[in-house]
Amino acid sequence: MQGLELAxxxxxxxxxxxxxxxxxxxxxxAAGLVGYGSECFGFxxxxxxxxxxxxxxxxxxxxxxxxxxxxxxxxxxxxxPATHADIPARVTNERSxxxxxxxxxxxxxxxxLGAPQLPISDAxxxxxxxxxxxxxxxxxxxxxxxxxxxxxxxxxxxxxxESVRRIRLxxxxxxxxxxxxxxxxxxxxxxxxxxxxxAQAEFIQHACRLTYAANRRYPPFYKWLHRGLRGLPRxxxxxxxxxxxxxxxxxxxxxxIEDICATALAELVxxxxxxxxxxxxxxxVDTILGRxxxxxxx
Numbered sequence: 542m543q544g545l546e547l548a549x550x551x552x553x554x555x556x557x558x559x560x561x562x563x564x565x566x567x568x569x570x571a572a573g574l575v576g577y578g579s580e581c582f583g584f585x586x587x588x589x590x591x592x593x594x595x596x597x598x599x600x601x602x603x604x605x606x607x608x609x610x611x612x613x614x615x616x617x618x619x620x621x622p623a624t625h626a627d628i629p630a631r632v633t634n635e636r637s638x639x640x641x642x643x644x645x646x647x648x649x650x651x652x653x654l655g656a657p658q659l660p661i662s663d664a665x666x667x668x669x670x671x672x673x674x675x676x677x678x679x680x681x682x683x684x685x686x687x688x689x690x691x692x693x694x695x696x697x698x699x700x701x702x703e704s705v706r707r708i709r710l711x712x713x714x715x716x717x718x719x720x721x722x723x724x725x726x727x728x729x730x731x732x733x734x735x736x737x738x739x740a741q742a743e744f745i746q747h748a749c750r751l752t753y754a755a756n757r758r759y760p761p762f763y764k765w766l767h768r769g770l771r772g773l774p775r776x777x778x779x780x781x782x783x784x785x786x787x788x789x790x791x792x793x794x795x796x797x798i799e800d801i802c803a804t805a806l807a808e809l810v811x812x813x814x815x816x817x818x819x820x821x822x823x824x825x826v827d828t829i830l831g832r833x834x835x836x837x838x839x
Contacts, residue, residue, distance in 0.1 A: 544580020551596040551625045571601040571690040575680035582679050584765050596625035597641030601690045607645035615643040646690050653677035666705045675759035700757040711829040713751035718823035720744040721798040737791035745783050752776045776808050
């Protein structure tokens with residue numbers, strides 16, 4: 542049983558027992574599993590069970606309700622059975638922080654957004670690490686009768702404003718060009734093999750990020766960056782291409798890198814963010830950003 546399925550089963554089994562003493566507030570309590578951890582993305586496996594794994598779920602309350610029943614509801618949650626489906630209940634630790642139990646809605650989102658409310662300006666959006674946005678919208682909401690938790694979640698899941706999406710696409714394209722198309726071959730020409738390997742890894746990272754932006758998805762923490770590409774509809778061959786590139790020595794990487802750049806450019810053209818032409822991705826950055834010729838940096 543994967544973590545999300547385990548969390549739902551634990552909640553469904555003990556929900557009535559847990560919430561019975563809080564009947565006047567039951568129609569106001571949201572529940573689910575969202576946040577940090579591979580199980581919230583559905584990426585967990587047997588290896589994931591060596592830390593921060595176990596039966597558990599989140600309960601989200603408005604600030605007013607949290608002030609009134611947050612502590613007794615947390616105490617009731619802590620008193621739930623210590624095992625479920627022969628798996629121990631999750632015990633949070635100081636290093637990983639609190640990931641299950643009772644939260645205020647504002648406090649929960651502040652953990653990921655840095656503020657209790659949604660970003661307003663492009664600068665607000667850009668200062669939030671993308672992996673935190675990914676963690677804020679993953680997982681599953683089991684119940685949300687009041688709708689306040691899901692109202693914020695739905696807006697975040699709608700992805701960045703288009704101006705910010707353009708910045709994410711342009712940044713990824715520029716860094717793919719600089720690392721893979723420019724710096725890697727120059728490093729090899731200088732016999733700087735460590736630098737070449739670093740450039741290849743940098744290229745892979747930003748090819749992943751471009752793929753997420755093309756799909757209007759936030760990229761997760763780096764160890765799930767490549768895994769999360771599986772199943773995305775746009776650039777759906779990128780997962781396999783990058784896996785193959787990762788198995789290729791830097792001395793042989795230029796051809797697959799150019800193929801990946803050509804694939805990325807074709808997708809940007811399809812999305813209307815670029816025009817066919819120069820194979821060097823950096824040449825398309827101003828067009829991706831939507832700049833007119835007069836606005837382009839000389």
